[in-house]
Amino acid sequence: xxxxxxxxxxxxxxxxxxxxxxxxxxxxxxxxxxxxxxxxxxxxxxxxxxxxxxxxxxxxxxxxxxxxxxxxxxxxxxxxxxxxxxxxxxxxxxxxxxxxxxxxxxxxxxxxxxxxxxxxxxxxxxxxxxxxxxxxxxxxxxxxxxxxxxxxxxxxxxxxxxxxxxxxxxxxxxxxxxxxxxxxxxxxxxxxxxxxxxxxxxxxxxxxxxxxxxxxxxxxxxxxxxxxxxxxxxxxxxxxxxxxxxxxxxxxxxxxxxxxxxxxxxxxxxxxxxxxxxxxxxxxxxxxxxxxxxx
Numbered sequence: 001x002x003x004x005x006x007x008x009x010x011x012x013x014x015x016x017x018x019x020x021x022x023x024x025x026x027x028x029x030x031x032x033x034x035x036x037x038x039x040x041x042x043x044x045x046x047x048x049x050x051x052x053x054x055x056x057x058x059x060x061x062x063x064x065x066x067x068x069x070x071x072x073x074x075x076x077x078x079x080x081x082x083x084x085x086x087x088x089x090x091x092x093x094x095x096x097x098x099x100x101x102x103x104x105x106x107x108x109x110x111x112x113x114x115x116x117x118x119x120x121x122x123x124x125x126x127x128x129x130x131x132x133x134x135x136x137x138x139x140x141x142x143x144x145x146x147x148x149x150x151x152x153x154x155x156x157x158x159x160x161x162x163x164x165x166x167x168x169x170x171x172x173x174x175x176x177x178x179x180x181x182x183x184x185x186x187x188x189x190x191x192x193x194x195x196x197x198x199x200x201x202x203x204x205x206x207x208x209x210x211x212x213x214x215x216x217x218x219x220x221x222x223x224x225x226x227x228x229x230x231x232x233x234x235x236x237x238x239x240x241x242x243x244x245x246x247x248x249x250x251x252x253x254x255x256x257x258x259x260x261x262x263x264x265x266x267x268x269x270x271x272x273x274x275x276x277x278x279x280x281x282x283x284x285x286x287x288x289x290x291x292x293x294x295x
Contacts, residue, residue, distance in 0.1 A: 030099035030295075031099070031170065031171075031232060031235075031293075031295065032097045032098075032099040032105045032167070032173065032232070032293075032295070033097055033098050033099045033295055034096070034097065034293055034294050034295030035094070035095070035096050035293075035294045035295075036094070036095055036096070036097065036238075036291045036292060036293040036294065036295075037092065037093065037094040037095075037291065037292060038092065038093055038094075038238075038240075038289050038290050038291035038292060039090075039091070039092050039093075039289060039290060040090065040091060040092065040093060040111065040113070040240075040242075040287045040288065040289035041088075041089075041090040041287060041288060041289070042088075042089050042090070042285060042286050042287025042288060043086065043087065043088055043089060043285070043286060043287070044086065044087065044089045044115060044117045044154075044157075044283055044284060044285040044286070045084075045085060045086040045087075045117065045283050045284060046083075046084070046085035046086070046117060046119070046152075046153075046154070046280075046281065046282065046283040047245075047282050047283050047284060048250075048279065048280025048281065048282045048283070049082050049083055049084050049085075049121075050080055050081075050082065050083070050279075050280070051080065051081040051082075051083045051121065051123075051150040051152065051187075051277055051278070051279045052079075052080050052277065052278050052279075053077060053078060053079055053080070053081070053123060053148045053150075053189070053191075053255075053275050053276070053277040053278075054077075054078055054275065054276050054277075054278075055074035055075060055076065055077030055078040055125075055146075055273055055274070055275045056071060056074050056273065056274050056275070056276075057070060057071035057073065057074045057271065057272065057273050057274075058257065058272050058273070058274060059269065059271065059272040060072070060073070060270075060271050060272075061262060061268075061269070061270045061271065062142065062270050062271055066142065068142070071273075072127060072128075072142075073127050073142075073144045073195070073260070073271050073273060074127065074273050074275075075125055075126070075127030075144075076125050076126065076127045076144040076145055076146030076193045076209070076273075077125065077146050077148060077191055077193070077255070077258070077273055077274075077275040078125055078127075078275070079123030079124065079125045079148055080123055081121040081122050081123040081148060081149075081150045082121045083119055083120055083121040083150050083151070083152050083279065084119045084121065085117050085118055085119035085152060085153050085154070085283070086117060086118075086119065087115060087116030087117040087118055087153070088115075088116045089113045089114070089115045089116070089117070089157070089285050089287060090113055090114060090287075091111060091112050091113030091114055091158075092111065092112065092113075093109055093110065093111035093112075093289065093291070094109070094110060094111075095107055095108060095109030095110065095163070095291075096108055096109075097163075097293075099167075102167065102170075103166055103167045104164075104165070104166065104167070105163075105164075105165040105166075105167060105173055105175070106162075106163065106164050106165070107162070107163045107165075108160075108161070108162055108163065109159075109160075109161050109163055109177070110158070110159065110160045110161070111158060111159055112156070112157075112158040113156060113157055113158065113285075114155075114156050115153075115154045115155060115156050115157050115183070115184075116153075117153050117154040117283065118151070118152070118153030118154075119151070119152065119153065120149065120150060120151035120152070121149075121150055122147055122148065122149045122150070123147070123148045123150075124145075124146070124147055124148075125145070125146050125148075126143065126144070126145045126146075127143070127144045127145075127146075128141060128142055128143040128144065141198055142195070143195070143196055143198060144193060144194070144195045144209065144260075145193055145194050146191060146192065146193030146194075146209065147191065147192055147193065148189065148190075148191050148275070148277070149189070149190045149191075150187065150188070150189050150277060150279070151187065151188045152185075152186065152187035152188070152279050152281075153185075153186055153187075154183050154184060154185055154186075154248070154281060154283070155183075155184035155185075155186060156183060156184045157181065157182070157183035157184075157246065157248075157285070158181070158182055158183065159179060159180065159181045159182075159224050159244070159246070160179050160180045161177045161178055161179035161180070161224065162177065162178065162179055163175050163176070163177045164176055164177075165230075170232075171231060171232040171233070172229065172230075172231050172232075173229065173230045173231075173232075173238075174227075174228075174229050175227060175228060175229070175230065176225075176226075176227045177225070177226055177227060177228070177242075177244070178223070178224060178225035178226070179223070179224060180221070180222075180223060180224070181221070181222050181223055181224040181246045181247070181248060182219065182220065182221045182222070182248075183219070183220055183246075183248050183281070184217070184218070184219060184220075185216070185217075185218050185219075185220045185248055185251055185281045186215070186216055186217045186218070187215065187216040187251065187253050187277070187279055188213070188214070188215050188216075188253075189212075189213070189214045189215070189253045189255055189275075189277045190211065190212065190213050190214075191209075191211060191212045191255060191258060191275060192209065192211040192212075193209035193258075194209065195209060195260055195271075209258050209259075209260050209273075210258045210259050210260070211258070212255050212256035212257075212258050212275075213256070214253050214254065214255045214256055214277075215253070216251055216252075216253045218251055220248040220249055220251065220281060221248065221249075222246065222247040222248040222249050222281075223246070223247055224244050224245065224246040224247070225244070225245055226242060226243050226244035226245055226285075227242070227243065228240055228241050228242030228243060229241055229242075230291070232293075236292055236293045236294075236295070237290070237291070237292060237293070238290070238291045238293060239288070239289070239290050239291075240288065240289045240290075240291065241287075241288050241289075242286070242287055242288075242289065243284065243285065243286045243287075244284070244285045245282075245283075245284050246282065246283060246284075246285065247281075247282045248281040248282065249280070249281065249282075250278055250279065250280045250281070251278070251279055251281065252276055252277065252278045252279075253276070253277040253278075253279070254274075254276055255274055255275040255276065255277065256274075257272050257273070257274050258272070258273050258274070258275075259271070259272045260272075260273075
């Protein structure tokens with residue numbers, strides 16, 4: 001009987017120990033899953049540098065008198081200015097990651113940055129023609145020169161993007177990203193010019209075309225795509241490097257009408273021209289950042 005009791009006790013002890021050894025600890029939560037927020041700093045430039053200005057006429061007394069084509073002076077407000085824009089970009093981001101298996105991470109991120117992306121440029125143009133009337137006294141050369149000065153930029157920019165990443169190592173994430181972009185786009189356009197008749201008694205180079213100033217300040221929407229890498233260098237902390245291409249579309253600045261006083265009748269107007277300037281707001285942002293992860 002004693003032998004049976006001892007055998008049962010030994011079995012209970014060894015069986016319990018074996019059962020304890022088979023208990024499996026819960027798997028640790030994936031280190032990339034969870035919410036995060038952080039800061040970023042970098043630079044950007046506008047890849048659409050051309051500012052195209054097209055002039056047009058709404059009134060042309062001179063064309064009728066001197067038998068010139070209607071709108072022959074509008075070319076002085078027509079041209080292409082190279083408006084290079086660049087500057088510092090900085091702000092913050094918040095997002096959520098979800099790790100699927102050992103290598104895949106998906107998520108969503110939104111960010112907002114102040115931007116100092118700005119620049120300017122000018123275009124120069126000359127328009128002219130000779131009168132073709134039966135009266136030789138009217139058949140002299142008419143010239144009109146002009147300058148269009150353009151400044152433009154992006155004052156702030158934000159995005160809402162999806163992210164898909166691959167874990168090259170447990171702590172290094174390589175990702176692609178893309179989605180919605182929005183931002184402040186602005187431009188200022190100033191035009192000036194002169195009208196004269198070379199070699200003629202009414203050469204009047206002192207007869208300037210009325211200068212104009214026009215402005216645009218808008219919130220534009222578009223899209224963005226890019227990629228980068230992120231390194232979890234400490235528990236809860238990561239550093240990233242990222243590049244984004246953004247496209248906020250094109251905007252037009254509708255210039256003021258510019259009248260030219262009739263030299264033959266100082267109290268009347270000889271010509272009235274207008275102009276439209278079109279610019280694209282498309283560019284690249286490169287930045288570094290740091291995130292704190294709530295996981």
